[in-house]
Amino acid sequence: MKKIAVFTSGGDAPGMNACIRAVVRGAIYHGLEPYGIYRGYNGMISGDIVKMNSHMVSNILQIGGTILKSARSKKFRTQEGRQKAYDNLQKHGIEGLVAIGGNGTFTGAKLFHEEFGIPTVGVPGTIDNDLYGTNATLGFDTAVNTAIDAIDKIRDTAGSHDRIFFVEVMGRDAGYLGIRSGIGGGAEMVLIPEKKQTIEDVISNIREGHARAKTSSIIVVAEGEHMGNANSVAHRVKEHLQDMDIRVTTLGHIQRGGAPTAMDRVRGSRMGLAAVEALMAGKTDIMVGILNHKIAYTPFEDTITKKKPFQQDMLRMVEILSI
Numbered sequence: 001m002k003k004i005a006v007f008t009s010g011g012d013a014p015g016m017n018a019c020i021r022a023v024v025r026g027a028i029y030h031g032l033e034p035y036g037i038y039r040g041y042n043g044m045i046s047g048d049i050v051k052m053n054s055h056m057v058s059n060i061l062q063i064g065g066t067i068l069k070s071a072r073s074k075k076f077r078t079q080e081g082r083q084k085a086y087d088n089l090q091k092h093g094i095e096g097l098v099a100i101g102g103n104g105t106f107t108g109a110k111l112f113h114e115e116f117g118i119p120t121v122g123v124p125g126t127i128d129n130d131l132y133g134t135n136a137t138l139g140f141d142t143a144v145n146t147a148i149d150a151i152d153k154i155r156d157t158a159g160s161h162d163r164i165f166f167v168e169v170m171g172r173d174a175g176y177l178g179i180r181s182g183i184g185g186g187a188e189m190v191l192i193p194e195k196k197q198t199i200e201d202v203i204s205n206i207r208e209g210h211a212r213a214k215t216s217s218i219i220v221v222a223e224g225e226h227m228g229n230a231n232s233v234a235h236r237v238k239e240h241l242q243d244m245d246i247r248v249t250t251l252g253h254i255q256r257g258g259a260p261t262a263m264d265r266v267r268g269s270r271m272g273l274a275a276v277e278a279l280m281a282g283k284t285d286i287m288v289g290i291l292n293h294k295i296a297y298t299p300f301e302d303t304i305t306k307k308k309p310f311q312q313d314m315l316r317m318v319e320i321l322s323i
């Protein structure tokens with residue numbers, strides 16, 4: 001293998017740049033020629049592919065987002081799109097790919113390998129942390145810290161006005177971000193898809209808190225919560241607690257930006273280099289993760305189909321620590 005390419009796909013995540021840097025520099029160190037593909041699979045299809053050198057990845061380790069840009073590609077879902085992507089890779093003589101992204105990215109990579117035989121190694125990059133085969137995905141730690149920082153600020157004003165705040169965090173269908181930011185931010189309650197709770201549960205939590213002399217509460221609502229988003233939950237709660245002052249804050253894309261934490265920089269660097277070395281060792285169709293501090297390889301098939309175990313003890317902890 002002489003030429004490899006790296007790309008980022010799906011929602012961007014802090015730490016992706018650290019990973020790109022590690023892929024480019026790791027490849028050069030091992031005598032390979034690294035290429036960068038812009039805008040994920042879309043760039044593969046349009047031929048937006050450039051040869052990378054060491055200087056192109058200088059001073060990016062500490063920056064959020066992705067210098068290669070990202071996209072969710074509809075065209076790559078078509079056979080025609082994948083054929084164009086393959087032709088463009090052939091033009092440059094690219095023989096291996098490092099795909100940084102989430103489940104959608106790996107589903108595309110698996111299919112592409114089945115059809116055209118280009119070896120691909122994935123790196124988990126998503127703030128949602130919803131990938132089987134790694135303790136944490138790139139961007140998760142930064143996003144949790146961003147959410148906690150916001151919750152701290154909201155708590156100041158919630159306390160000053162004796163208010164109930166519903167704070168919505170991201171996580172399309174997973175509560176990892178919700179539970180961690182709830183624990184780190186000292187939330188009274190966390191609503192996540194992994195635990196079915198009702199409006200009555202929320203009301204009794206608030207009432208019981210008040211009975212214990214709490215004058216304000218923070219309730220973290222994960223975006224994928226089955227009862228609906230923070231606005232609709234708050235609206236339904238207000239119908240029963242008319243006398244309470246309720247507000248909603250949706251943190252949204254703020255959680256996706258910002259300088260990556262030390263954790264995400266180190267994880268991105270480790271996983272990026274490991275991905276290059278995995279390609280050189282002839283591995284394909286696998287995701288590089290970190291399990292119990294060690295690099296681990298998980299087949300795409302498993303990362304796509306298996307659900308990462310959820311730490312139920314964390315939910316119990318929110319209840320115990322918010323008394």
Ligand code: F6P
Binds near residue numbers: 127128170223
């Ligand atoms: O997958 C990461 C994520 O940030 C999810 O938490 C969220 O649901 C989604 O992306 C938002 O995507 P977009 O930026 O396309 O609106």
